[in-house]
Amino acid sequence: MLGKLxxxxxxxxxxxxxxxxxxxxxxxxxxxxxxTAKGWWPYLWHEWITSVDHKRIGVMYCLLGVVMLIRGFxxxxxxxxxxxxxxxxxGYLPPEHYDQVFTAHGTIMILFGAMPLVLGFMNFLxxxxxxxxDVAFPTFNSVGFWLTASGALLVNVSLFVxxxxxxxxxxxxxxxxxxxxxxxxxxxxLWAVQISGVGTLITGINIVTTVLKMRCPGMSFLRMPVFCWxxxxxxxxxxxTFPILSATLAMLTLDRYLGWHYFTNTxxxxxxxxxxxxxAWGHPEVYILVLPAFGxxxxxxxxxxxxxxxxxxxxxxxxxxxxxxxxxxxxxxxFTMGAGPAVNTFFGISSSIIAVGTGVKIYNWIxxxxxxxxxxxxxxxxxxxxxxxxxxxxxxxxxxxxxPADFVTHNSMFLVAHFHNVIIGGVVFGIFAxxxxxxxxxxxxxxxxxxxxxxxxFAFIGFWVTFTPLYVLGLLGMTRRLQHINIxxxxxxxxxxxxxxxxxxxxVISQVMQLVVSIRDRETLRDVTGDPWDGRSLEWATPSPPPxxxxxxxxNVEGEEAYWxxxxxxxxxxxxxxxxxYEPIHMPVNSPVGFFTAFFTTVFGFAMVWxxxxxxxxxxxxxxxxxxxxxxxxxxxxxxxxxxxxxxDRARRAAREALLExxxxxxxxx
Amino acid sequence: MSNLExxxxxxxxxxxxREDHAPGDAPEExxxxxxxxxxxxxxxxIVLTVASFLLAGSNAIYAPAIPVALIVLAIAxxxxxxxxxxxxxxxxxxxNNILALAFGTLVVFLIxxxxxxxxxxxxxNMMPTGQLMQMQx
Numbered sequence: 001m002l003g004k005l006x007x008x009x010x011x012x013x014x015x016x017x018x019x020x021x022x023x024x025x026x027x028x029x030x031x032x033x034x035x036t037a038k039g040w041w042p043y044l045w046h047e048w049i050t051s052v053d054h055k056r057i058g059v060m061y062c063l064l065g066v067v068m069l070i071r072g073f074x075x076x077x078x079x080x081x082x083x084x085x086x087x088x089x090x091g092y093l094p095p096e097h098y099d100q101v102f103t104a105h106g107t108i109m110i111l112f113g114a115m116p117l118v119l120g121f122m123n124f125l126x127x128x129x130x131x132x133x134d135v136a137f138p139t140f141n142s143v144g145f146w147l148t149a150s151g152a153l154l155v156n157v158s159l160f161v162x163x164x165x166x167x168x169x170x171x172x173x174x175x176x177x178x179x180x181x182x183x184x185x186x187x188x189x190l191w192a193v194q195i196s197g198v199g200t201l202i203t204g205i206n207i208v209t210t211v212l213k214m215r216c217p218g219m220s221f222l223r224m225p226v227f228c229w230x231x232x233x234x235x236x237x238x239x240x241t242f243p244i245l246s247a248t249l250a251m252l253t254l255d256r257y258l259g260w261h262y263f264t265n266t267x268x269x270x271x272x273x274x275x276x277x278x279x280a281w282g283h284p285e286v287y288i289l290v291l292p293a294f295g296x297x298x299x300x301x302x303x304x305x306x307x308x309x310x311x312x313x314x315x316x317x318x319x320x321x322x323x324x325x326x327x328x329x330x331x332x333x334x335f336t337m338g339a340g341p342a343v344n345t346f347f348g349i350s351s352s353i354i355a356v357g358t359g360v361k362i363y364n365w366i367x368x369x370x371x372x373x374x375x376x377x378x379x380x381x382x383x384x385x386x387x388x389x390x391x392x393x394x395x396x397x398x399x400x401x402x403x404p405a406d407f408v409t410h411n412s413m414f415l416v417a418h419f420h421n422v423i424i425g426g427v428v429f430g431i432f433a434x435x436x437x438x439x440x441x442x443x444x445x446x447x448x449x450x451x452x453x454x455x456x457x458f459a460f461i462g463f464w465v466t467f468t469p470l471y472v473l474g475l476l477g478m479t480r481r482l483q484h485i486n487i488x489x490x491x492x493x494x495x496x497x498x499x500x501x502x503x504x505x506x507x508v509i510s511q512v513m514q515l516v517v518s519i520r521d522r523e524t525l526r527d528v529t530g531d532p533w534d535g536r537s538l539e540w541a542t543p544s545p546p547p548x549x550x551x552x553x554x555x556n557v558e559g560e561e562a563y564w565x566x567x568x569x570x571x572x573x574x575x576x577x578x579x580x581x582y583e584p585i586h587m588p589v590n591s592p593v594g595f596f597t598a599f600f601t602t603v604f605g606f607a608m609v610w611x612x613x614x615x616x617x618x619x620x621x622x623x624x625x626x627x628x629x630x631x632x633x634x635x636x637x638x639x640x641x642x643x644x645x646x647x648x649d650r651a652r653r654a655a656r657e658a659l660l661e662x663x664x665x666x667x668x669x670x
Numbered sequence: 671m672s673n674l675e676x677x678x679x680x681x682x683x684x685x686x687x688r689e690d691h692a693p694g695d696a697p698e699e700x701x702x703x704x705x706x707x708x709x710x711x712x713x714x715x716i717v718l719t720v721a722s723f724l725l726a727g728s729n730a731i732y733a734p735a736i737p738v739a740l741i742v743l744a745i746a747x748x749x750x751x752x753x754x755x756x757x758x759x760x761x762x763x764x765x766n767n768i769l770a771l772a773f774g775t776l777v778v779f780l781i782x783x784x785x786x787x788x789x790x791x792x793x794x795n796m797m798p799t800g801q802l803m804q805m806q807x
Contacts (some may be wrong), residue, residue, distance in 0.1 A: 213766070240777040244781065270789070272789070273789060276789060280781050280784070280785065328784070338792050338795050338796045339791045339792055342791070343788055343791045
């Protein structure tokens with residue numbers, strides 16, 4: 001009836017997961033009671049859960065990502081402190097638990113922390129920057145988000161029911177085969193990543209179609225903001241490589257569930273094929289994450305330098321260059337697996353060449369600041385911190401790209417330090433810069449500047465204090481993922497690293513404080529104009545927060561930096577463009593199909609993990625029925641009446657009149 | 671501060687004939703044309719499929735040339751599918767589709783050829799996995 005599931009699945013003998021689970025369950029119950037008591041369910045259901053508005057979905061993606069970042073950070077704190085306490089001592093995490101912690105940390109940070117945040121930015125921004133009202137497939141978009149949330153939920157359920165994988169964030173066979181890992185940990189991993197991978201693929205298809213087919217009049221490819229280019233490149237990589245991940249995990253699933261032999265040692269299987277295939281996805285994956293971050297930095301550098309982006313076309317070319325070459329370097333993750341010099345040399349050189357594209361971008365950002373009127377606001381601090389951090393991370397990467405050097409540093413703490421250097425310095429700094437930059441657009445008020453600066457400095461210093469010792473440890477010969485340490489010489493470096501984690505914790509607290517203080521003072525931080533940073537692309541032409549239809553009339557783009565051009569013209573002529581003729585707008589209706597499907601895929605995943613076959617079949621059928629019912633619906637659009645469109649847009653125009661007067665008075669513009 | 675008074679759904683500029691269309695905004699294709707197109711495609715693909723089955727079992731052509739002939743027929747089959755079912759044409763409205771196809775082909779080429787090269791190189795350089803496991807014991 002319940003498959004392998006029984007009471008022994010609850011970790012009663014392990015205090016850390018048990019207490020954590022109870023705290024999480026208590027918080028969840030408290031939130032649910034609060035929502036019920038306040039009567040917020042109808043609002044949540046109609047405005048958020050069933051919403052097909054790309055901005056709402058983007059915000060929900062970011063919320064999911066932030067919560068998962070905190071979960072992943074908790075794992076990181078445990079690993080650093082455990083290693084510091086495990087030098088010639090037992091530490092406080094038993095091996096089977098420690099292995100789950102580092103696996104969960106990697107899986108959660110990449111797939112459920114960084115990915116949702118990056119996808120959230122793309123969802124929120126791409127339609128606004130392209131001057132359109134929604135993504136190409138709004139309901140599909142909602143399905144994609146909820147499938148990602150479903151995967152995240154499954155990973156977190158594993159904390160309380162059963163266990164998570166102990167294999168590392170990429171479950172290499174033969175360790176991940178049933179022979180060596182008979183438990184449910186790898187199964188949780190497989191179904192969680194498989195379900196959320198489908199969601200990511202859906203969003204990727206959506207964004208590619210949106211960018212290719214839905215730009216507003218005049219928005220030719222070479223007038224798109226760089227963020228849209230990077231989103232396009234990133235989503236092309238999603239569409240190209242996520243199917244590889246799905247297929248590879250499906251093969252491992254067949255090995256585990258039906259006793260097949262794709263990746264086993266025996267019966268003709270080949271574990272190295274898994275390593276090869278999973279990195280054919282895994283390397284493009286890091287560019288899927290970092291390309292949109294490059295887009296965010298591009299927007300911020302040009303806005304806060306008061307200049308157009310230097311070398312726009314070379315930026316586009318570098319983005320597409322990285323997009324293609326990122327699929328030709330994957331072997332550098334396993335130089336030591338035994339390939340001959342020809343193969344290793346080819347992939348070593350291609351890995352070094354990809355740094356050229358990134359180098360072009362770095363110079364473009366620096367030249368954008370050169371000669372500009374640079375404003376050192378919080379998004380700009382994150383961006384400048386990124387340049388410094390990312391250059392060092394990139395240089396250690398080029399070092400690792402040399403096969404002989406890689407033979408020394410492979411799987412060492414040097415590697416750990418390198419990829420945290422580029423992922424934190426590139427992706428996470430980009431996400432924080434972007435959150436700071438677009439928060440007023442999404443919610444209508446700015447974040448508190450003082451706390452933002454404090455958070456940046458703690459994060460920046462904390463990062464370097466944590467990870468510089470790891471570089472040293474790597475060169476001293478420490479390998480990654482050690483549960484027990486018996487070399488006295490490593491002690492001081494491990495201790496320094498823990499101090500760095502302490503500084504990072506202060507940074508996280510500052511971020512939370514920033515949010516709390518900003519919500520408290522939201523009236524004084526209110527953005528009434530819709531253009532709080534003197535922006536240059538079309539999202540700043542809308543009010544903050546934008547109406548659900550984004551634009552009352554479609555913008556007509558006449559050059560690069562669409563909104564900057566409109567603003568310049570308004571200042572020159574001392575008036576706004578004449579009031580347009582409003583027309584009714586057609587918008588897609590909300591749909592519960594995404595939530596419905598994801599609910600049943602979660603049940604399906606859980607049932608598959610525990611071998612509850614009847615439940616799995618029922619859930620799969622139910623999820624499919626949801627789609628069929630959706631396909632048969634008759635009404636999929638509703639009309640926004642002219643009066644509503646006009647009143648929203650007239651309010652926006654009134655705010656713009658005030659902004660225009662202010663701009664003219666201050667002569668902010670040349 | 672926008673000044674164009676139209677919805678993209680109503681936009682009927684000259685560009686409309688040449689540029690790409692948003693999903694759902696493509697000009698209506700007549701049902702007759704659509705059916706005729708699909709039927710021609712179906713006819714071609716049946717002919718090609720039957721031809722390859724017949725060829726494989728016959729001695730109409732020089733036997734060692736049969737694999738090559740099958741490959742030619744398979745590629746022709748792909749072409750028929752692309753043109754008649756996926757509507758890939760040389761028209762200006764198809765730039766995106768052609769580019770997407772080219773990108774997809776490139777990715778498949780890189781992954782498949784790269785994997786074959788890597789795995790073949792591994793087997794050349796290493797003893798078989800089973801033997802290796804024996805040695806470790």
